[in-house]
Amino acid sequence: MLKGLIMKRVATAIAIAILLAFGAQGAFSQTLKAVKDRGELVCGANGTLAGFGMPDPQGNWVGFDVEFCRAIAAAIFNDPTEVKFVPLTAANRFTTLQSGEIDVLSRNTTWTMSRDTQLGVDFAAVNFYDGQGFMVRKSLKVNSALELNDAAVCVQQGTTTELNLADYFRSNHMSLKTVTFATADEAVKAYDTSRCDSYTTDSSGLYGERLRLTNPGDHIVLPEIISKEPLSPAVRQGDDAWEDIVRWTHYAMVNAEELGVNKNNVDDMLKSDAPDIRRLLGVEGQFGESLGLTNDWAYRIIKAVGNYGESFEHNVGQGSPLKIARGLNALWTKGGLQYGLPVR
Amino acid sequence: MTDIARPPSRHARRFGNFALQLGLVVVVGGIAYAAVVNAARNLAQAHIASGFGFWNNTAGFDISQTLIDYSASTSSFGRAFWVGLLNTLLVGAIGIVLATALGFIVGIARLSHNWLVARLAGGYVELIRNVPLLLQLLFWYNAVLKSLPELRDSVAVPGGGFLNNRGLFLPRPEFAPGFDDVVIALLFGVTATIVLRLWARRRQARTGAPVRILWLALGLVIVLPLVVFALAGMPLSFSFPDMGRFNVMGGLEILPEFAALLLALTVYTAAFIAEVVRAGVLAVPHGQTEAAQALGLRPHTTLRFVVVPQAMRVIVPPLTSQYLNLIKNSSLAVAIGYPDLVQVFTGSVLNITGQAVEVVAITMAVYLFISLVTSLLMNLYGRSVAIVER
Numbered sequence: 001m002l003k004g005l006i007m008k009r010v011a012t013a014i015a016i017a018i019l020l021a022f023g024a025q026g027a028f029s030q031t032l033k034a035v036k037d038r039g040e041l042v043c044g045a046n047g048t049l050a051g052f053g054m055p056d057p058q059g060n061w062v063g064f065d066v067e068f069c070r071a072i073a074a075a076i077f078n079d080p081t082e083v084k085f086v087p088l089t090a091a092n093r094f095t096t097l098q099s100g101e102i103d104v105l106s107r108n109t110t111w112t113m114s115r116d117t118q119l120g121v122d123f124a125a126v127n128f129y130d131g132q133g134f135m136v137r138k139s140l141k142v143n144s145a146l147e148l149n150d151a152a153v154c155v156q157q158g159t160t161t162e163l164n165l166a167d168y169f170r171s172n173h174m175s176l177k178t179v180t181f182a183t184a185d186e187a188v189k190a191y192d193t194s195r196c197d198s199y200t201t202d203s204s205g206l207y208g209e210r211l212r213l214t215n216p217g218d219h220i221v222l223p224e225i226i227s228k229e230p231l232s233p234a235v236r237q238g239d240d241a242w243e244d245i246v247r248w249t250h251y252a253m254v255n256a257e258e259l260g261v262n263k264n265n266v267d268d269m270l271k272s273d274a275p276d277i278r279r280l281l282g283v284e285g286q287f288g289e290s291l292g293l294t295n296d297w298a299y300r301i302i303k304a305v306g307n308y309g310e311s312f313e314h315n316v317g318q319g320s321p322l323k324i325a326r327g328l329n330a331l332w333t334k335g336g337l338q339y340g341l342p343v344r
Numbered sequence: 345m346t347d348i349a350r351p352p353s354r355h356a357r358r359f360g361n362f363a364l365q366l367g368l369v370v371v372v373g374g375i376a377y378a379a380v381v382n383a384a385r386n387l388a389q390a391h392i393a394s395g396f397g398f399w400n401n402t403a404g405f406d407i408s409q410t411l412i413d414y415s416a417s418t419s420s421f422g423r424a425f426w427v428g429l430l431n432t433l434l435v436g437a438i439g440i441v442l443a444t445a446l447g448f449i450v451g452i453a454r455l456s457h458n459w460l461v462a463r464l465a466g467g468y469v470e471l472i473r474n475v476p477l478l479l480q481l482l483f484w485y486n487a488v489l490k491s492l493p494e495l496r497d498s499v500a501v502p503g504g505g506f507l508n509n510r511g512l513f514l515p516r517p518e519f520a521p522g523f524d525d526v527v528i529a530l531l532f533g534v535t536a537t538i539v540l541r542l543w544a545r546r547r548q549a550r551t552g553a554p555v556r557i558l559w560l561a562l563g564l565v566i567v568l569p570l571v572v573f574a575l576a577g578m579p580l581s582f583s584f585p586d587m588g589r590f591n592v593m594g595g596l597e598i599l600p601e602f603a604a605l606l607l608a609l610t611v612y613t614a615a616f617i618a619e620v621v622r623a624g625v626l627a628v629p630h631g632q633t634e635a636a637q638a639l640g641l642r643p644h645t646t647l648r649f650v651v652v653p654q655a656m657r658v659i660v661p662p663l664t665s666q667y668l669n670l671i672k673n674s675s676l677a678v679a680i681g682y683p684d685l686v687q688v689f690t691g692s693v694l695n696i697t698g699q700a701v702e703v704v705a706i707t708m709a710v711y712l713f714i715s716l717v718t719s720l721l722m723n724l725y726g727r728s729v730a731i732v733e734r
Contacts, residue, residue, distance in 0.1 A: 119698035120392035158695025166416035178406035
């Protein structure tokens with residue numbers, strides 16, 4: 001009898017071993033289906049970056065990256081509120097995406113080659129062209145980043161910022177002291193208490209973080225942009241259908257701005273004769289269905305969230321406290337880099 | 345009648361046991377192997393880079409405290425690993441020494457007959473034990489930082505140093521080649537003192553006459569190295585910290601993050617060690633104290649020669665646990681930006697390379713190794729103070 005009991009235990013152990021060895025890997029190529037079944041989109045966001053992704057005083061998430069996720073939710077569910085936001089630090093954003101806890105990462109993340117090839121993630125489309133800058137106190141009387149020799153700089157770890165900082169100081173033959181923190185919050189707080197002389201992150205982030213300092217007026221952003229930081233939403237590799245949806249959500253918003261379609265006039269634009277507008281809004285063609293969505297996918301996006309320009313302006317542009325100029329993020333017809341790939 | 349079931353013979357039992365254990369090893373090994381293979385396959389399927397090739401790639405990021413040479417542009421991730429590991433060992437070693445000292449003092453103070461001293465020690469233990477370490481660490485960090493003056497208002501430390509919220513800057517000693525002789529002289533002096541003490545004790549045990557070696561020991565440990573130092577031409581100079589435009593450059597820098605972490609770990613672990621010491625002292629039968637008092641020994645002598653040596657055999661095992669806790673708790677350095685192993689390796693390196701599985705596995709293996717070595721050393725010491733059964 002004892003032998004029988006032992007045999008049963010051994011058999012269970014072997015069964016578990018077989019399950020582990022041959023356990024089917026989560027079907028990551030079925031993200032759209034999983035999102036539809038769940039009924040909401042799970043979006044990785046920043047949580048503390050003003051203008052890009054953070055809850056407002058009432059607890060509703062607002063920001064440029066947040067609105068992008070709402071655009072995707074509008075395309076899928078016709079409801080921009082069907083989104084759950086997960087605040088992530090730079091340290092855990094990729095592992096959370098890799099493990100499947102979130103569907104899309106919309107968290108001011110730079111698209112670099114090493115991230116594209118080594119992390120098992122794909123980047124959909126650059127929705128914000130940014131660059132790294134420095135913020136210092138006015139009282140230091142520094143006018144250029146080249147005067148920061150021997151300065152102590154606060155930086156968040158696990159970011160391209162950390163690497164660019166070392167490169168910049170090395171190539172300009174300056175020495176520096178880095179103070180790294182796990183979250184941007186701690187880094188900004190340390191800068192505020194003068195633990196370090198300068199804070200560095202993407203230039204758009206500098207304007208956002210400056211608002212959170214005790215005396216925003218005491219700080220200036222230095223003019224030098226020391227790197228290219230193309231910010232893009234990211235998805236897991238291996239799910240092309242989902243990647244297409246995320247990519248074309250962005251291009252729908254850019255195309256809408258190019259064609260003059262915005263939140264207020266989109267209903268009227270349904271009656272337009274212009275072929276581009278008819279294809280975009282789904283009056284003609286089956287483009288929505290080819291994505292796995294409905295044909296009015298772009299209409300839903302613009303009705304819920306607006307076009308690229310509207311989203312930019314009221315989150316980070318002149319309609320917001322950050323007041324970032326369009327700059328590189330203007331349309332290609334206005335001298336910027338935002339170029340809507342054709343919907344046809 | 346002989347067909348009635350007989351209990352298995354000794355040989356059969358032994359074989360059965362062996363077969364069972366072999367089977368268990370195979371199953372456990374099989375599960376481990378299968379898990380590794382599964383993980384590798386899943387990583388490959390998700391196009392996540394795997395393998396240990398990242399070890400030799402250039403790190404590219406800076407570390408604020410490095411005990412060995414490290415440069416963002418030329419050092420590898422492997423080098424960053426060693427920097428982080430040394431930082432962890434530094435704070436762990438100093439923390440263990442300080443926490444033990446403070447813990448012993450507080451533990452014995454709690455047993456004092458002085459009502460105020462005992463209550464103060466008790467209050468300290470109860471307060472510190474019941475507040476989470478992370479909160480205490482953040483408290484010390486903000487308390488340390490906020491109380492220090494800004495760079496412009498640095499406090500000058502006698503001897504040519506500065507104290508401000510960027511750190512404590514002291515003159516850095518620069519050792520010329522002749523200093524090796526001084527070190528050798530010091531080591532010789534210390535060894536000679538230990539040998540001398542053993543000989544003096546044996547002599548005292550044999551003949552009963554006390555042997556005073558204090559002056560001779562002082563001469564060996566202090567005077568001899570000093571003489572060698574002078575003879576070698578004073579091979580020691582100092583590089584002084586210099587107040588620059590933004591920062592203090594040069595000199596020896598002690599980061600406020602290091603100070604805060606050390607303070608928090610010491611204070612926290614000392615509270616637990618105090619209770620361990622108190623338990624050990626209470627475990628010594630009261631008859632021992634009474635006998636010592638009957639012999640006319642004073643309380644301080646009783647404590648030092650009768651009670652504590654016997655208490656040590658009870659104290660050492662839980663003390664080992666507290667040391668291991670201290671080393672593992674040092675990983676909370678992530679919260680305040682002290683570049684220990686976890687912050688540098690599983691923070692920066694993991695996020696730049698994206699190879700979470702390898703990095704975390706290495707970090708876990710390292711902590712396991714450090715803990716095993718510590719408990720091995722403590723067990724060796726414990727054996728030397730254990731009761732010798734006749």
